[in-house]
Amino acid sequence: MKGWEDIRAEVLRRIRVRDWQPGGLIPTEEELAVEFGVARATVNRALRDLAEAGVLERRRKAGTRVAALPVRKATLDIPVIRQEIEARGQAHSFQVLKQAFMEPPVPIASRLGLPPGIKLLYLETLHLADGKPFAFETRWLNSEILPRPMPDFQELSANEWLVSHVAYVTGDIAFTAEGAGPREAAVLGVAVGTALFITERMTWTAESPITFVRLAHGSGYRVQTLV
Amino acid sequence: MKGWEDIRAEVLRRIRVRDWQPGGLIPTEEELAVEFGVARATVNRALRDLAEAGVLERRRKAGTRVAALPVRKATLDIPVIRQEIEARGQAHSFQVLKQAFMEPPVPIASRLGLPPGIKLLYLETLHLADGKPFAFETRWLNSEILPRPMPDFQELSANEWLVSHVAYVTGDIAFTAEGAGPREAAVLGVAVGTALFITERMTWTAESPITFVRLAHGSGYRVQTLV
Incomplete structure (x- = not known):
């Protein structure tokens, strides 16, 4: 049949x-x-x-x-970082390197559609796979709109807490390649200028921005899918 | 309503x-x-x-x-390079830098599922946007299974010819970041070691591999979509 x-x-x-x-x-x-x-x-x-x-x-x-000139489409899963690492058979751990209420740089405030001067929660997290640096996460969180109580992100990463606690309506994702700056190089343990795979995401509820996050992945990182 | x-x-x-x-x-x-x-x-x-x-x-x-831990999905369009450049309001042109029948390196033959020793059509194409290097394409083509007559790829790029002439059944796509090697640096006009955004694709008919292609994009290239 x-x-x-x-x-x-x-x-x-x-x-x-x-x-x-x-x-x-x-x-x-x-x-x-x-x-x-x-x-x-x-x-x-x-x-x-x-x-x-x-x-x-x-x-x-x-x-x-x-179709005269077909545009193929590819679908990508965007997993939680812990699951992504565990799917490789490695153990996930993370360290919060910085946590502060700060004004975001103007380009980030403007991309989030926020007026200048507003303070957001800023988090730097290093994700490790089997104890080795996997991705350096820098995140701006619109903490005002988030559900309470908010954890201190020491036990549960901000990435995982958001995915499991904050359903979002719209978002976007972008991939680029950038040479490692001094801070990224030090945190990831690579030479300055090393090609890093960068993922940037923004998410919104129906009314408000939730978060802007940038992930700098160490060498060899690969996003792959069927088309 | x-x-x-x-x-x-x-x-x-x-x-x-x-x-x-x-x-x-x-x-x-x-x-x-x-x-x-x-x-x-x-x-x-x-x-x-x-x-x-x-x-x-x-x-x-x-x-x-x-879902306890939702895995979000993103859908990416994979346009023809000419259309991608034209969508930015720029003019597309291309130069075929190399064209030869050659044995592919063993890792490429093996990823295509071909026995070692088989010869494929190898093409190097530089895509330009408004006359400036946009992407350096290196492609292995299983010319045996392609429809005839096959063009010489001087008027129509291999990318566009394949998309419009060869419907494929399955394929995969991967994104990585790599530092530019000497050849890529020379062709793209960047310094050796510059972070490049790399796209690799493979496509198959139901029975046979069609092509393996690697695109090295110059600085500032960005893949973006809604999630």
Whole structure:
């Protein structure tokens, strides 16, 4: 019996061998269901998957076309750092290196949409994998809007406390590469200028910013996913 | 009238203020539809979105729970390089720096699942944005399985030709940071050791590897998405 993955593979084959041309209309779901001898829902599942992957373009009434220049999409998991380290079979630990109420630099306040002069909780945390530096976390927390009691983040990292206690509505994430500055180099135990993989995240509730966090990962860090 | 985004915002609010505890069961779709005065499909759409985002865990028959430690997911578009550059309002051009049939290094052959000794098409392409180096692409192509005629990649980049001519079934993508080697530094016009953002991709048809490609991006490159 044919599953939707079989239909998807056959559709991809036809696109690859140019039976179906880029930009061209493909047969309707009904026609394909009859041709393949499967339920229309099975065809629908396959075409939906390929549309989500950017290979097909579906328009109500106008039918389904082969995308002329498909934009593929990749889905990334954003795990809690402890889980990420444990998934590698390593033990997670962390040290809070700094904790203070401070005014954030203007670019960070402005990215969080906060007026200048407002004080936030600033935290520096070093995450270790099997006792070796894994990531240096610098975080600004809009402590006013957070649930009480707030822990001191010595037992539970701010990363994990936020993920488990503060559901957020929107957020963004960015990845860059940067050479290690003196502070990052010292904390991570690498030479100044070493290429670091940087993750920056911001999250908001429906009304307010929650946090801005920057993670500087040591050498060899890799974000990987299927597409 | 309430849309599914309103329901999602209210669900997130209840989780945030701990009306609904991590790991706890939430009301059924029917109960929520009655409470909010919306169609059950609207509630379903909101809960499905939150389950995909990792905030809720849905089990058939066992009901829906607040995830104890939600794993958020981010979706990344993987555009053609030309489109990525044009989306910044810049002009794309490229230069093919090298093109040869060669045996790939053993680690690359083995990642592609190919026996040692097989020859592949090797291409080095420099992508420019407004005439300035944007990304240095090194690519191994399993030319045997590609549709004919194959272009010489002088008019259409290998990146764009593949995306528009070869539908793939599976692939993976990885991001890392690496210091520029001498060749990358020379091509990109940066100092040796400069932190580069590296993207590596592999794609397969149902049966065979298609390509392995490595993109070394110049300074300031940023991959960004909503979560």
